[in-house]
Amino acid sequence: GQQLNQSPQSMFIQEGEDVSMNCTSSSIFNTWLWYKQDPGEGPVLLIALYKAGELTSNGRLTAQFGITRKDSFLNISASIPSDVGIYFCAGLPRSNDYKLSFGAGTTVTVRA
Amino acid sequence: SAVISQKPSRDICQRGTSLTIQCQVDSQVTMMFWYRQQPGQSLTLIATANQGSEATYESGFVIDKFPISRPNLTFSTLTVSNMSPEDSSIYLCSVEEDTQYFGPGTRLTVL
Numbered sequence: 079g080q081q082l083n084q085s086p087q088s089m090f091i092q093e094g095e096d097v098s099m100n101c102t103s104s105s106i107f108n109t110w111l112w113y114k115q116d117p118g119e120g121p122v123l124l125i126a127l128y129k130a131g132e133l134t135s136n137g138r139l140t141a142q143f144g145i146t147r148k149d150s151f152l153n154i155s156a157s158i159p160s161d162v163g164i165y166f167c168a169g170l171p172r173s174n175d176y177k178l179s180f181g182a183g184t185t186v187t188v189r190a
Numbered sequence: 191s192a193v194i195s196q197k198p199s200r201d202i203c204q205r206g207t208s209l210t211i212q213c214q215v216d217s218q219v220t221m222m223f224w225y226r227q228q229p230g231q232s233l234t235l236i237a238t239a240n241q242g243s244e245a246t247y248e249s250g251f252v253i254d255k256f257p258i259s260r261p262n263l264t265f266s267t268l269t270v271s272n273m274s275p276e277d278s279s280i281y282l283c284s285v286e287e288d289t290q291y292f293g294p295g296t297r298l299t300v301l
Binding site for chain 2: 081109111113118119120121122123126166168176177178180181182183
């Protein structure tokens with residue numbers, strides 16, 4: 079699948095901060111997914127989005143499916159140390175397609 | 191969601207040898223996939239493991255290098271053949287239920 083444009087590539091968080099990352103595509107997607115990968119682990123699904131404009135929360139995480147269907151963002155509110163890791167966006171261009179396209183990832187680390 | 195396990199979790203192998211990675215799911219699933227994640231990179235789909243038939247490989251991946259078996263709806267194997275240091279990666283299996291879920295990965299180092 080095509081590579082999604084994910085930004086920022088990395089970010090430093092301070093405990094309590096709100097952080098945001100986003101993903102864009104040159105073509106339309108029908109599904110947007112956000113995963114988190116901890117060191118030595120496989121990606122864990124955080125949020126799945128299936129409809130343009132959809133805004134979905136999972137605890138302190140909120141993600142939105144862009145109205146143009148070409149973008150999505152993920153917000154983390156009141157960040158805590160265990161939020162560190164690599165966050166990947168992924169998308170499916172068609173509802174009957176199972177081949178995910180992935181972003182390059184956003185590495186979140188704690189600011190010293 | 192399905193519980194996915196992989197064996198081995200990690201291995202260090204010599205160049206020229208082969209390693210078979212197992213993926214076990216706790217429920218029957220139609221779609222299973224194998225991904226590669228090179229160091230510091232995102233995930234790349236290797237192939238779709240089809241139950242009872244040959245796997246469907248993505249561009250850049252061939253059956254001779256990455257033979258895949260899918261004998262039933264809960265199990266699949268990926269073999270990395272004739273390994274070189276460039277094959278050092280994390281190999282992940284995933285399954286499609288309502289969406290895609292990933293196993294814990296196999297971290298392979300080739301010396």
